[in-house]
Amino acid sequence: MQVFINQTPHELPQAATLKMAITLVQAQPPFAAAVNLVFVPNSQYEQKVLQSQDRIDIISPVTGG
Amino acid sequence: MTNTTDALVLYGETFQSRLLLGTSRYPSPQILENAVRQSQPGMLTASLRRQNVSSTDTGNRFWDLLRRLNVPVLPNTAGCHSAQEVITTAHMAREVFQTSWIKLELIGDDYTLQPDTLNLVGVASQLIKDGFKVLPYCTEDLVLCQRLVDVGCEAIMPWAAPIGTGKGPINPYALRTLRERLSVPMIVDAGLGLPSHACQVMEWGFDGVLLNTAVALAQDPAAMASAFAQATQAGRTAFLSGAMIEQQSAQASTPVLGTPFWHQT
Numbered sequence: 001m002q003v004f005i006n007q008t009p010h011e012l013p014q015a016a017t018l019k020m021a022i023t024l025v026q027a028q029p030p031f032a033a034a035v036n037l038v039f040v041p042n043s044q045y046e047q048k049v050l051q052s053q054d055r056i057d058i059i060s061p062v063t064g065g
Numbered sequence: 066m067t068n069t070t071d072a073l074v075l076y077g078e079t080f081q082s083r084l085l086l087g088t089s090r091y092p093s094p095q096i097l098e099n100a101v102r103q104s105q106p107g108m109l110t111a112s113l114r115r116q117n118v119s120s121t122d123t124g125n126r127f128w129d130l131l132r133r134l135n136v137p138v139l140p141n142t143a144g145c146h147s148a149q150e151v152i153t154t155a156h157m158a159r160e161v162f163q164t165s166w167i168k169l170e171l172i173g174d175d176y177t178l179q180p181d182t183l184n185l186v187g188v189a190s191q192l193i194k195d196g197f198k199v200l201p202y203c204t205e206d207l208v209l210c211q212r213l214v215d216v217g218c219e220a221i222m223p224w225a226a227p228i229g230t231g232k233g234p235i236n237p238y239a240l241r242t243l244r245e246r247l248s249v250p251m252i253v254d255a256g257l258g259l260p261s262h263a264c265q266v267m268e269w270g271f272d273g274v275l276l277n278t279a280v281a282l283a284q285d286p287a288a289m290a291s292a293f294a295q296a297t298q299a300g301r302t303a304f305l306s307g308a309m310i311e312q313q314s315a316q317a318s319t320p321v322l323g324t325p326f327w328h329q330t
Contacts, residue, residue: 006115006116006117028116028125032113032156032158032160037149038153039156057115058115058116059113059114059115059116059154059157059161060113060114060115060116060128060161061112061125061128061161062111062112062113062114062127063088063089063090063091063112064089064110064111064112064141065087065090065143065229065255
């Protein structure tokens with residue numbers, strides 16, 4: 001199935017978890033994740049099952065005002 | 066600038082300085098670090114953006130710098146235009162930065178970066194229920210600020226002027242009215258361009274200032290950061306000292322009695 005990770009399309013098997021998506025893109029800590037604009041705590045990455053066309057955001061610290 | 070007898074207290078926590086500093090737009094990370102070390106701010110603001118998952122850069126240098134500086138971090142929700150974006154970003158920030166502090170930014174107009182005042186109170190209320198220590202970036206509107214306090218904000222951050230303009234306080238009457246009417250700690254956030262602007266609002270009784278661009282875009286950011294720290298403290302000391310009452314006419318400061326040659330010609 002296709003999902004979007006930081007707006008880029010990626011292929012994952014059906015019933016893939018958020019943990020698999022994060023592993024796929026080799027996200028570098030520290031980061032946090034959201035699926036379809038809903039925050040997912042890192043303790044739930046392995047339980048969070050993705051659906052086709054899900055939009056995953058992986059974000060990291062940057063400078064800010 | 067540590068002042069143990071007159072520290073800034075927000076949500077029961079004490080901060081070493083009344084200057085809060087942004088971390089963006091500096092010419093280099095080293096210059097940012099120099100500015101922070103020169104000014105010793107009470108908090109540093111930071112943000113979150115999508116990770117470049119295709120990048121070969123395996124580290125987050127900014128994160129390393131934050132840890133090295135060891136200054137409390139105030140994550141923001143910059144760029145959020147909806148309540149859901151703010152809520153999600155705040156929760157992500159709490160996990161990444163390991164802090165419950167959040168600078169609530171809900172933008173209502175991209176040109177002026179004016180906060181979405183109609184939805185700000187509801188979002189603030191939700192974040193407080195979620196356990197955040199919310200510092201809302203808001204306008205100087207008295208009723209808006211009162212509503213933010215009503216829903217549990219123990220401090221608020223009215224703007225002096227639109228972000229990045231450096232204009233200084235463009236509505237002194239409203240800001241001073243706000244200070245007179247509300248007793249919660251208030252930090253003037255955004256629009257300050259000069260140390261004199263910071264000193265001015267501190268003289269009016271505001272509890273702190275938050276700025277970024279005025280330091281980052283100075284020709285010597287570290288020196289300007291130091292100047293802002295000194296001005297902020299000077300304004301605070303002046304406020305506590307009790308200013309004289311302005312007079313309409315001249316009043317000699319040198320005693321008149323005994324003036325030589327008085328009425329001799």
